[in-house]
Amino acid sequence: MREDVIKEQNKRQNNAPKKSFFIKYKEEIIAYSLLAFPLIWFGIFFVVGFIRGFAFSLTDYDLRFSEIRGINFIWFENYKKLFSDPNVWNGLKVSFIWTVVMLVGNNGLGLLMAVLINSLKRGKNGFLAALYWPTLVSAAVSTQITMYFFRPTADGVMNIIMNQLFGLEPIAWFENEKTALLSLMIQPFFLGFSMKMMIYYAGIKGIPKLYYESASLETNSKWQIFVHITVPLLAPVVFLNVILSFIDGFKVLGPMQLITPDNPYTESLVYYLYGEAFTKTKIGYASAIAFFLFAIIMVITVLQNIVKKKEVSYE
Amino acid sequence: MNSQAKRFNIKGVIVVIILAFFVVMQIFPFWLSIVQSLQPKEFIVMNTIELWPQAFSIKNYITAWRDANLELGYLWSLIYTVSFTAITVVVCLITAYVLEKKRFKGRDFVFLFFMSALMVPGEILLITNYLLITELQILGTPFAVIMPGLVNVFGIFLLKQFMHSVPDSVLESAKLDGAGELRLIFTMVLPLAMPAVATYCIMTFTAQWNEYLWPQLALADSSEFYNVQLRLLLYRPIIDGNISHPYAYALRMSATMLTLIPVLIVYFVFQKHFTEGISISGLK
Known part of the structure; x- marks a missing residue:
């Protein structure tokens, strides 16, 4: 890219008649030659990918048969099929349960931890550090740990705990309809709030000191200050993060794919999509499911923007 | 004034206890995994949860490192990440x-x-x-x-x-x-x-x-290009013909810790930077 710039400069010097053009658009030429790589790369992997994905969703593209019968446009057949596919509805149900549990758990615990840490006089950074590290636990690591905890045999950690506390018989956690999704959710529920905690903590810190100072002239009650200053000023942050949790929750794939493959009780929408695309090679149909997911996320984003605008006008 | 100060202290203590509870709860599964990963084969007992290993054995880590082919995994993970x-x-x-x-x-x-x-x-x-x-x-x-x-x-x-x-x-x-x-x-x-x-x-x-x-x-x-995470996912040791033998889990936990520890070291060394991302981007 450096060479491009130098070439550009040389051109400018050599081409006397066109000099005015290069002087006039000097900034643009420099800017776009520096942006050439990111724009092209982003265009290929993102924009073209997005457009192709939508185009595929209108076809019967199947990697296994595309050489024999080609790729044919079937327009909205995939989308029609999707709405009457029980697996899609099952996937929506699983993703929805997961989303609600994680949304409530991660935001609730994250907010609680942020408020509690902020109320401390000393040791704030220590507790933040001690509670934030689980964000670094990879999907593969948490898979191993969940599998270790929820082993179906009598010597599995969860089975021993259940036996000691409630005298329960060993449970095959992942095979049982009632416990399969539950056993996948326990670890992310208790370990997944760290990020939200940090965001809410930054949010509380971001509230100008001025508000607290003027409020402390009015009242001595910390609770009053919390309810009347912290809560309303933090509300937009909480709202945005609840929306983001909703979007993230709907995209859940890791635990289902890694811990309980091919288990209908834990087949989330994205895991179903993944199986259709990469196991069954039905690219067309899987793309349609992906755009169905995109539509859900867009609806939520649009609703969020409407609420946000109302909030502003309300102020 | 004195009683008010005292009451505030009690509140502070409760807050610390709640926070400490969550700290312990997050560490708990990892602690149990570390304990399991350190147990030598002959000490592995069924049907109890051990909070402290009966003997410290690094042997499991060496076995897991070799069997899971983590060396190659580390190499490729480093190449990809860097x-x-x-x-x-x-x-x-x-x-x-x-x-x-x-x-x-x-x-x-x-x-x-x-x-x-x-x-x-x-x-x-x-x-x-x-x-x-x-x-x-x-x-x-x-x-x-x-x-x-x-x-x-x-x-x-x-x-x-x-x-x-x-x-x-x-x-x-x-x-x-x-x-x-x-x-x-x-x-x-x-x-x-x-x-x-x-x-x-x-x-x-x-x-x-x-x-x-x-x-x-x-x-x-x-699979020759697999990174650490894929190697960990693939690692399913079989002990005495049994995939869910307790010792197989000890080895799996050893491999798990070997993939987690580098990230935790990076975290504790550069801890400040992890939290700064949130404040710089104004992601709130």
């Missing part, structure tokens, strides 16, 4: 600089163009990127692992946000000295934006280290 981080940080730095400090036609449009990525779920791109690397005939090669995602919108946003606070006058004076744009970026902008660059590097490094989904698709059957 090369990916190095390229993406340069690309994002240049992009962020141009978008923040240059005045040119179409700047707002370019910025919106990049930001549109935040709306689209990566799952759509998973399919098309997979097809793209198949068509480019790089499926199953290390290139396929790092190619998509090099232009990271979050990184651009983070660095751009940070550069906002870098005064233009500093850059203007350097420009008067006749420095070219790229030289300006690497000699002036980079040192000034160092806190944000370091934060982005560390976040990218750990995220890339922990990635399993895209490498799994991109590498397909070429």
